[in-house]
Each structure stands twice: as structure tokens, then as C-alpha cells.
Amino acid sequence: xxxxxxxxxxxxxxxxxxxxxxxxxxxxxxxxxxxxxxxxxxxxxxxxxxxxxxxxxxxxxxxxxxxxxxxxxxxxxxxxxxxxxxxxxxxxxxxxxxxxxxxxxxxxxxxxxxxxxxxxxxxxxxxxxxxxxxxxxxxxxxxxxxxxxxxxxxxxxxxxxxxxxxxxxxxxxxxxxxxxxxxxxxxxxxxxxxxxxxxxxxxxxxxxxxxxxxxxxxxxxxxxxxxxxxxxxxxxxxxxxxxxxxxxxxxxxxxxxxxxxxxxxxxxxxxxxxxxxxxxxxxxxxxxxxxxxxxxxxxxxxxxxxxxxxxxxxxxxxxxxxxxxxxxxxxxxxxxxxxxxxxxxxxxxxxxxxxxxxxxxxxxxxxxxxxxxxxxxxxxxxxxxxxxxxxxxxxxxxxxxxxxxxxxxxxxxxxxxxxxxxxxxxxxxxxxxxxxxxxxxxxxxxxxxxxxxxxxxxxxxxxx
Amino acid sequence: xxxxxxxxxxxxxxxxxxxxxxxxxxxxxxxxxxxxxxxxxxxxxxxxxxxxxxxxxxxxxxxxxxxxxxxxxxxxxxxxxxxxxxxxxxxxxxxxxxxxxxxxxxxxxxxxxxxxxxxxxxxxxxxxxxxxxxxxxxxxxx
Numbered sequence: 001x002x003x004x005x006x007x008x009x010x011x012x013x014x015x016x017x018x019x020x021x022x023x024x025x026x027x028x029x030x031x032x033x034x035x036x037x038x039x040x041x042x043x044x045x046x047x048x049x050x051x052x053x054x055x056x057x058x059x060x061x062x063x064x065x066x067x068x069x070x071x072x073x074x075x076x077x078x079x080x081x082x083x084x085x086x087x088x089x090x091x092x093x094x095x096x097x098x099x100x101x102x103x104x105x106x107x108x109x110x111x112x113x114x115x116x117x118x119x120x121x122x123x124x125x126x127x128x129x130x131x132x133x134x135x136x137x138x139x140x141x142x143x144x145x146x147x148x149x150x151x152x153x154x155x156x157x158x159x160x161x162x163x164x165x166x167x168x169x170x171x172x173x174x175x176x177x178x179x180x181x182x183x184x185x186x187x188x189x190x191x192x193x194x195x196x197x198x199x200x201x202x203x204x205x206x207x208x209x210x211x212x213x214x215x216x217x218x219x220x221x222x223x224x225x226x227x228x229x230x231x232x233x234x235x236x237x238x239x240x241x242x243x244x245x246x247x248x249x250x251x252x253x254x255x256x257x258x259x260x261x262x263x264x265x266x267x268x269x270x271x272x273x274x275x276x277x278x279x280x281x282x283x284x285x286x287x288x289x290x291x292x293x294x295x296x297x298x299x300x301x302x303x304x305x306x307x308x309x310x311x312x313x314x315x316x317x318x319x320x321x322x323x324x325x326x327x328x329x330x331x332x333x334x335x336x337x338x339x340x341x342x343x344x345x346x347x348x349x350x351x352x353x354x355x356x357x358x359x360x361x362x363x364x365x366x367x368x369x370x371x372x373x374x375x376x377x378x379x380x381x382x383x384x385x386x387x388x389x390x391x392x393x394x395x396x397x398x399x400x401x402x403x404x405x406x407x408x409x410x411x412x413x414x415x416x417x418x419x420x421x422x423x424x425x426x427x428x429x430x431x432x433x434x435x436x437x438x439x440x441x442x443x444x445x446x447x448x449x450x451x452x453x454x455x456x457x458x459x460x461x462x463x464x
Numbered sequence: 465x466x467x468x469x470x471x472x473x474x475x476x477x478x479x480x481x482x483x484x485x486x487x488x489x490x491x492x493x494x495x496x497x498x499x500x501x502x503x504x505x506x507x508x509x510x511x512x513x514x515x516x517x518x519x520x521x522x523x524x525x526x527x528x529x530x531x532x533x534x535x536x537x538x539x540x541x542x543x544x545x546x547x548x549x550x551x552x553x554x555x556x557x558x559x560x561x562x563x564x565x566x567x568x569x570x571x572x573x574x575x576x577x578x579x580x581x582x583x584x585x586x587x588x589x590x591x592x593x594x595x596x597x598x599x600x601x602x603x604x605x606x
Contacts, residue, residue, distance in 0.1 A: 014511065014513075044576040044577075045576055045577045045585070046577075047576065048572075048575055048576075048577075049577055050516065050544070050545040050546075050547075050548035050549045050575075050577075050579050050580075051513075051516040051517055051520050051545070051548075051549050051579070052513075052516075053513065053516075053542075053545055054510070054511050054512065054513025054516065054542075055513060120577075120585075128517050128520075131513060131514060131516070131517045132489075132491075132514060132517050136512055136514075165525060169525055170524060170525065170583075173578045173583050173584055173585060173588065174577065174578060174585050176587075177587055177588065179587070180587035183587075
């Protein structure tokens with residue numbers, strides 16, 4: 001691993017895990033400041049930290065530097081959002097205590113603007129109070145979200161008091177020097193082949209053969225870039241016959257080839273289970289499309305229904321209560337008509353095979369959660385969750401729609417919910433917006449009307 | 465850092481004014497440290513890391529200069545963390561071989577973050593040093 005610059009340090013245990021960011025960090029058109037240098041400084045600070053290696057529970061930090069929160073920061077132990085104050089100074093909005101699992105909680109904003117150079121001093125205060133006060137008697141109540149929820153303002157006051165002590169008594173030793181930020185920032189520069197003069201864009205939709213599909217691909221899979229001559233392209237790993245996000249060795253080799261040929265050798269893994277090529281020249285989009293399509297990675301379904309986030313579920317995971325892959329496959333099969341898929345538009349469907357929520361079902365517009373009852377698989381459906389992105393609106397926890405459904409009913413329920421949307425929506429209105437506008441009742445009614453087996457055994461289903 | 469075997473450790477005696485044993489949920493800032501020369505902190509399980517923060521607060525925040533002793537489920541794997549958090553003595557758990565301890569302490573020293581002993585983070589210490597200049601030059605050469 002080390003020979004290819006990878007490591008496994010602090011990838012498990014009750015320590016500060018890897019710090020994550022936005023798939024478009026450093027290239028996003030809506031970026032306020034590149035979050036990668038601060039993410040890297042936080043990573044180095046948290047690595048081998050002597051005091052914080054045996055916390056009550058694992059601890060994860062996410063940071064975004066763009067207007068749109070594409071990293072679900074409200075769902076992390078600490079969520080950081082880069083912003084500028086009125087004076088134009090860079091700082092961070094600090095959220096603490098978000099998380100999924102059996103007790104979903106959204107992060108609480110404890111600082112609306114923290115100067116960027118204070119982040120390590122502040123993190124030290126946040127984590128030290130958690131280390132002292134977090135629960136250790138019950139693994140299910142040990143995450144910081146439980147502490148923040150239970151103590152509320154008292155926790156916030158203690159963090160502020162501790163931070164003041166770090167500033168005044170300890171004299172803020174981890175104030176990040178400008179020279180250090182500069183040193184780390186120098187590690188995150190655009191590749192040489194993507195700086196300086198680039199071929200100008202003559203015809204951005206110089207379409208190859210299938211014009212319609214290419215136009216759709218441009219819309220869903222291609223995103224704007226800070227450099228107007230470049231694009232960020234998402235390779236879709238959501239296709240029939242493969243579990244969401246799965247890639248064979250050959251497909252990874254192909255992706256590496258596409259990265260070398262079109263993206264300055266760089267790919268990024270997304271939390272939506274796809275790969276992003278961050279440095280694609282706009283004039284090379286048609287050629288990339290043709291190659292990606294041949295590799296089966298150019299389906300124009302990014303952010304659409306079949307771009308589901310799905311955990312491995314009971315087929316692979318010993319913690320799962322139910323299988324998730326057959327369910328996602330059944331839903332995907334039903335929505336293979338691209339005209340229909342694009343007509344439904346952008347909708348987040350996430351699925352977890354157990355309450356640990358690896359499939360992020362709490363943050364989905366339509367969430368699916370596998371539950372076990374008497375050795376049988378059942379599925380709870382939730383509606384109107386949000387990851388906090390611009391599409392989804394303010395972060396929100398999905399609400400459960402009645403008793404659990406059987407595996408066979410789930411695709412029917414999804415279809416009923418989507419049909420309700422299509423018959424209720426205003427022109428151009430996304431699924432989540434319609435759901436928010438009209439409320440959940442018509443969607444719940446439709447979902448419950450789709451019951452077949454559980455309608456005949458309401459008692460068993462109700463207990464599931 | 466001084467490593468002592470479990471059988472060479474004597475718990476703080478009741479009523480002895482210069483030694484105290486502190487439960488790991490206590491706030492060390494509530495202590496009167498006058499006349500105290502030794503404080504024993506507890507690791508009921510090695511996974512319970514509260515005493516690391518207590519040691520940091522004692523050594524760094526409160527400027528305690530006496531002995532801070534790690535007791536309980538003390539394994540050699542945590543010795544570096546203990547030393548950096550401000551412990552000066554560790555009592556190894558019964559059955560733990562002390563011979564490998566020094567190797568743990570010598571394993572690595574290029575830590576990024578400051579701690580209770582080396583207060584400054586690497587970048588602050590390095591700012592004026594030749595090593596830092598060389599590192600910058602190395603990065604520039606890419």
C-alpha cells in the first residue's frame with residue numbers, strides 16, 4: 001500500500017478517521033475556497049494524535065468549500081463548511097453531532113464563523129470535551145451526536161470554555177501558520193497538462209452518433225469546472241447486472257485508462273458510488289463519451305432514480321438484516337426506459353440492509369431500510385430525507401411510511417410514490433420539491449395502497 | 465518515561481497527602497495540586513481513553529510537574545500516546561512483557577501535532593529550521 005501512497009492508519013477503531021470532502025473539491029464552479037489543503041492539515045493533525053486515539057466511538061470529519069454541500073456535512077460527527085465573512089476573510093461554519101445509524105441526528109451549528117487558522121485549536125476543544133464526557137457504557141449511545149443531543153447548550157458552552165483555555169492558557173499552539181497552509185496548498189495544484197493554453201471549445205455538443213443520449217449525458221454526467229475549458233465527468237457505475245458501485249478489475253483498468261487519456265491521470269471516488277474524472281477537456285467530451293459508452297460507463301443516470309446508493313446488504317454483510325441488492329436490481333429493471341427515467345428527473349433513492357445506515361437511507365428522498373422479523377426480510381420506506389445538497393434542500397431525516405413492506409412490494413411502492421409525484425408535480429418541479437409542497441399524505445396513501453401481501457397480514461407487518 | 469512492572473507498583477496509600485489516585489471521570493482542574501508529587505490515573509480498559517485528556521490537562525494546562533502514573537489496563541502499544549500526553553510513569557498490566565516497550569517508544573518521532581511534552585506542532589517548530597527549508601525545496605523539485 002505504501003508503495004502506491006496508500007495506508008490503513010486510523011481506518012478503524014474509536015479514533016478520528018479519514019477526513020472527507022466534496023468530489024468536486026478544488027474544481028467546483030461554485031467553490032468559495034479549496035477545502036483540500038485544510039482537509040489535509042486536519043488529516044495530518046488527527047493522524048497519530050496522542051490524546052484522541054481511544055475516544056468513546058469512531059469520529060468522522062467532512063469539509064466542503066463550495067456553496068453546494070455535496071459532502072453531506074450535516075451527517076458527520078463534525079461538518080465544516082468553508083465561507084467568507086463580510087470582510088472577505090475565509091472561515092468555517094462548524095457543525096457537531098450529526099450521524100445516521102439507529103439514532104439519526106442532524107449536526108448542530110456551534111460556530112457560524114471560525115477563522116480558518118483556528119480550526120485545529122477548535123477541533124481540539126470539540127474532541128477533548130467529547131473524550132471526557134461521551135458515553136462509554138453503551139456502544140449505541142457513544143457517538144458524539146448522543147452527547148450533543150443530550151447536553152445541548154451545556155456541551156456547546158463547555159467547548160467554548162475549553163477553546164478559550166486553549167487560546168489563553170495554552171496560547172493556541174495549533175494556530176495554522178500561513179506558511180503551512182501555503183506548503184500544503186502547493187500539493188493541490190491543477191495538473192501541468194491542464195494549465196496554460198488549452199484547445200478552445202468550438203462546439204461543445206459536437207455530438208457523436210446518438211445525439212439524444214449524448215445530450216442527456218452532458219446534462220447529468222458532466223459538470224461545470226472552475227476552468228471554463230474543462231469539465232468534471234462522472235462515470236456511472238449504476239447499471240443492470242452489477243451491484244451499485246461495483247467494478248470488475250477490467251472495468252477499473254478501463255477507468256484508469258480513461259483517467260490517463262482524458263483526466264490527467266486522476267479519478268475520484270464519490271460517496272454516491274461512482275467515479276469522477278475531474279480534469280476533462282471540453283473539446284474531448286465527445287471522444288470520452290464514445291469510449292466510456294463502449295465500456296458501459298456512460299449511462300446518463302447520474303442523480304436520477306437508478307443512481308441509487310446501496311449497501312452490500314445481506315448477500316455479503318454479516319450485520320445485515322435483509323438483502324438490498326435484489327431490491328435495487330428490481331427497481332432498476334423497472335426503470336430502464338431512459339425517456340421515463342429522465343422524465344422522473346433527479347431523485348435520491350438510498351437503501352440500507354440494516355439500521356447501521358451504510359446506504360444512507362435517512363438522507364434519501366426515498367429511503368429503504370431492511371429489517372428482520374422472525375427471520376424474514378422486511379423493508380421500511382422513508383420519505384423526504386435530505387443530504388443537505390442544493391437539490392435536496394436543508395438537511396432532513398426521512399420519515400417512515402407506515403409498517404414495513406415485503407420485498408416483492410418494494411418496487412410497487414416506489415412506482416406508486418413516483419406515479420403520485422408525476423400526477424401532482426408542477427411543471428419542472430423536482431420530486432423532493434413536490435413532496436415538500438403537497439406533504440407526505442398523498443404519497444403515503446399511494447404507498448400503502450400498493451400493499452399486497454402485507455395488506456393481508458397487517459399485524460405481522462406492523463410488528464416488523 | 466519510566467516503565468514499571470505490575471508487581472513493583474504500590475497503590476497510593478489512603479491519607480497520604482502527596483499522592484492521589486484520580487478516577488477517570490474526575491475533572492483534574494478541580495484538584496488542589498499544592499504539595500502533590502504523584503497522581504495515578506486509571507485505564508480500566510485500554511480502550512477507555514479518558515485518562516489521556518486528564519494527563520494532558522494536568523501536565524499542560526495546569527503545569528503539574530510531579531509524577532503522572534498510568535495504571536490499570538496498560539499495554540505497551542499505548543506507551544507512546546501516554547508519554548506524549550504527559551504521563552511520566554506507566555505500570556504495565558500483569559503479564560505484559562516490558563522488554564518490547566522501548567522499541568515502541570523509539571519507533572517514530574515525526575509527529576505533526578504538538579502534545580503535552582512537545583507543545584508546538586511540527587510546522588511551528590519547523591518554521592525556522594533548515595529541515596523545513598529542505599522539505600520545501602524537495603516539494604518544489606516535483
